[in-house]
Amino acid sequence: MSFKKNTPYEKYNTFSIKKFKVGVVSVLVGSTFFVAGGVALASDKEEIASNITTPVAETTSPSTLTGGNADVSTESNGNSLQGVPRTAEVRNENGAAGTTLGSDRAASTENTEASNNNEKPRGLDRATVPANYDGKVSLIGQWTRESNEKKDTENTYKNATDKLGNPLPNPGLFRGIAKTFLGWSDKPPIDGKIAEGARLFSPEDTLATAFPDGLKADSKLYGVYASLNDQDKPFPTSKFSMGFAIINGMRKFEINDNKVKIDTNVESEDVLPNTKLKKETNDDKTNTRRIIDEYQPSNNDTTKVNEVVLKSEFEMDKTTAMLVYKNPWVGYVGPVLSNSYKGNKFEIDEVEKTYTYVDLNVKLDKDLVIPEKLYAEFNGYSWRPLYAIGHKEDGTKELLHVYSKNGTDLGNSKDSFNSLVSNTDPSVMFGVETKGNHNITFRMILRSLNDKDSDRPENERNERIAESVVKPDEGKSIAETIVRSMTLRSLTSTELKALFSNKSDEEINQMVVRINQEKAKELADTNGTTVLKVTGTVEGNAHPNAGRIGSGWLSMDSATDLPIGKVEANVLELGYVTFYNVSYKFQSGTEGKTLPAVIENYKPKDTATYENEANVTPTQPTKTEYVDEENDGKWVFKKYDADTKAVNKADVEFVGTWEFTANKYGVTYKFKSGTQGKVLPEAIEGYKPTDSNRYVDKDNVGATQPTKTEYVDTENDGKWVFKSYDAENKAVNKADVEFIGKWEFEANKYGVTYRFESGTQGKALPEAIEGYKPTDQNRYADKANVGATQPTKTEYVDAENDGKWVFKSYDAESKAVNKADVEFIGKWEFEANKYGVTYKFESGTPGKTLPTAIEGYKPTDQNRYVDKANVVAT
Incomplete structure (x- = not known):
């Protein structure tokens, strides 16, 4: 593919899925989706690990190899495993070397470093010396003997048209693919990757392609191999070691650090072909390309429409692309990346993934008009379409019907694209019944080879494009043609007219993506500030499968799923401009708030006149703040809708936004x-x-x-x-x-308690006295002064002890509460009954009566005596 030099459109989309170093091998999957006007919606390089199958009994017999070919490095057995570089020096369309990231795009310089084959810079005249093609070429670094020996050989050639040929045979059901031949390079590979600035050649390429200046005394070509283990070390010879090499390598297959850089080599004028380009901007920070055309009033949605051309390019670096193209063959399992296709129902929403695919998700602005049938062309040597999937607004998906280029309905099954895929032509032209979906996913799978990855009849299943039938692009080798940028694009109205010659121009115009005239006018009214967007993503799954490793209950399944993480594409923005005078409009930027009428008086007065296409800078309002006492706040002028606008045959209106800031309170x-x-x-x-x-x-x-x-x-x-x-x-x-x-x-409240105790030594209080305790239901706070309450009775007759108990007093008449209940102790004392002593005189002489005077001789005893006291007579 050629690219224009020194134009803003020379960049084209590259979607890189990062290369992963693995103990076994790295396999990358490329993917793509289209965007309007040649802006790629995605281009994806995914590394998927590819592995050897179960280390079972092997043989070096040629008859045991796939296709009966003892040389497992040749195309016939399908083997190819390779780590890949992120950068590669490549040739421009004239063959000069140049450097690009993850790409084989040609550098545009004339005189760059020539290759190790003494190639002259393209700017020099080579016609002075006839090119010699009768001689020898050293073929360096060829693996052979079941990937256990590396050899250098010499091949003798006679003519410029001689093919380079295959490397030394490297037989072995499994060990043979441990070092998989990818192609010849004019520089030594680095860690199995094509060296920077090197070219890649197929065995089917001619001698003149690899040596455009003819053979030299030291002409060399270097074998590029994908390796399951260290690039320079033989593959393990024991089954045990080989099995672990496979398993360990499969575990390392992970996808991360994906990058996408999307541009286009399509001229902006061709994106919107029926209008005139006004301006184009490319913002690398936001990954956005904006195309603004002049609104064309004569377009009418029938005989002349606002057509939108959709096209994208996507690629992998050439080592990776060749690796995916080879899709290595593993033992009896088949192609490592596609053997799971056989018998697979190809479900679109698998939870546990079972096959390798890449989803190219295209999201077109809802205001773009999508035709009922969208015709497109996919072009790629490794991949082909499987499904077209529509995404409804409610989030559900539907398989869209596929049509042949003559309009035949091919259904919407996993077999719908089968009849459109050729094993000689990398392009697949098809139509899709869009059903109005603006979000469509194109699911891509690898081209099938034979009964190992296809259920179709033998005469239908081979979709692989052999290197021998590839027609090289101008200035490219067969290998470089295989790994060129793949494309997905919508057919233009001109192409559709050629396909459907029986349709009128009006009918053809309804078959393209377009912007209706009313919407174009609406976009133009915003002077290019409102745009329609085309975006997309790339995601998918790699499902490498090298079969079961080991045997019996010790065997392990090597198949694994490696999600291709979603990567956002760049954004294509499409719009129009028209012409207005300069005017000002104020609007409220605060929902629910209406601008006070007085603010209209703050509009600037611009009496100047402006020429068409002049850049106009808006004048600030005469005041930029207004205190709104009624609503307890203020209005502040924030900005106009643009810092500058270009007059374009009509007035320019600047819309100023005022925002209300209410006073806030705490x-x-x-x-x-x-x-x-x-x-x-x-x-x-x-x-x-x-x-x-x-x-x-x-x-x-x-x-x-x-x-x-x-x-x-x-x-x-x-x-x-x-x-x-x-x-x-x-x-x-x-x-x-x-x-x-x-x-x-x-x-805190406290209570009052009472306790009685005997105040008479040796005397215990009768139990009955306990019943005389007073009660106090009150609760008292700390420091409260509490007076003691008298007992209910203060005396108790103790008949048993011939006396009575008398309440004397409490230990205190009052007490202060001290953060505890108050207790009053009442003392009772026993008072025994007391008896007196009396004297009586009587005559002891019979017949004699005591004289009265003797009564006066009686003694007196004022003492009182308790019961049982011993009284002495006086």
Whole structure:
């Protein structure tokens, strides 16, 4: 593919799926999707590990190899495994060397470093010396003997048209593919990758292609091999080691650090062919290309439409692309990347992936008009379409019907594309019934080879394009043609007219992607500020399968799934411009708020006149702020819809946005004591809630509860309890809101108890006296003075002890509460009954009566004696 030099369109899309170094091998999968006007929606390089199958019994007999060919490095057995470079020096269309990232795109310089084959710079005249093609070429670094020996050989050639030929045979069912031949290079490979600035040649390429200046005394070509192990070391000879090499390599297959850079080599004028380009911008930071055309009033949606041409290019670096093309053959398993295709239903929403595919997701702006049938062409040597999948607005998917280029409905099954895929032509032309879907996925799978990766009849299943039938692009080798950029593009109205010659121009115009005239006018009215977007993504899955490793219960399945992570493509933006005078419009940028009428007076006055295409810078408003007392805030001018606009045959309108900023108020909390004479402890201040929100006028603000609602006040022997705020909620009234929370002190309360004890030594209180204790149901706070209550009775007759008990007193008449219950101790004393002594005189002489005077001789005893006391007569 050729590219224009020194144009803004020389870049083209490259979607790189990062190369992964693995112990076994790296395999990359390329992918793509299209975007309008040649802007690629994605190009994907995915590395998938490819492996050897089960290390079972092997043979070096040629008859045991696929296709009966003892040379496993040749195309016939399909083997190809290779790590790949991220950068490669490549040739331009005239053969000069150049450097590009992950690409074989030609550099545009004339005189670049010639290859090791003494190739002259393209700018020099080679015709002075006839080219010699009768001689020898050293073929360096060929693996042979089941990947256990590396040899150099010499081939003798006679003519410029002689083919380069295959390398030394490297037989072996499995070990033979451990070193898989990818092609010849004019520079030594580096870690199995084509060296920077090197070219790649197929065995089918001619001698003149590799040596355009003829053979020299030291002409060399270097074999490029993909290796399961270290590039320069033989493959392990034991089955055990070989098996682990395979398994370990498969484990390392992961995809990460994907990068996408999408541009296009399509001229901007060809993206919107029926209008005139006004301007194009490319923003590398946002990965966006914007094309603005002049609105064409004569377009009418029938005889002349606003056609949108869709085209993209996508590629892998040439080592990777050749590796994917080879799709290595593993033992009896088949092609490592596609053997799982056989018997596969190719479900579109598998949870556990079972096959290799790449989804090229195209998302077209909802305002683009999508034809009922969209005709497109895919071009690639390794991949071909499997499905076209429509994404409905509700998120569901539907398989879209596929049509041949003559309009035949081929259905929407996994076999719909089969008849369109050729094993000689890399292009697949098809139509898709869009059903109005603006989001369409094109799922690509690898081209099938034979019964190992296809269920189709033998005469239908081979889709692989052999190197021997590839027609090289101008200035390219067969190998470089195979790995060229793949493309996916929509057919233009001109191409559709050639396909459907029986259709009118009006009918053809309805078969292209387009922008209807009303929408184009609407876009133009915004002077290019409103655009339609074309975007997309690439994602998928690699499912390398080298069969089961080992035998019996010790065997392990080598198949694995390596998700191709979604990568966003660049964005293509399409729009139009038209012509307006300079005017100003103000609008509210605050939802629900209408600009006050007075702000209209702040519009700038611009009496100047401007020529067409002149750049106009808007004039700032006469005032940029307005205090809106009614709504308790202010309006602030933010910006115009553009810093500058170009006059384009009509007025230019600048729309200025004003935003309303309401005054904001906070919420504060205040605590106070609700108990008279009590001051809130300072610690309770720490229980205030916080509200960092700001509220506008008339907002209803609910009070937030304190972080704690109780506080134990040990000093005052009680606790503080939060009772309530002065209101549960308050409306903002152009000031901060304050909630006042009331706390009340609750002192600890104590009771009063009574205890009686005997005040008479040796005497125990009768039990009955316990019943005379008073009761006090009151509760007293700390430091309260509590007076003792008298017993219910103060005396008790103790008949048994011939006396009585008398309550004397408590241990105190009153006591102060001291953070504990108060106890009064009442003393009772026993008072025994007392008896007196009397004397009586009587005559001891019979017949004699005591004289009365003797009565006066009686003694007196004032003492009182208790029971059983011994009384001595006086």
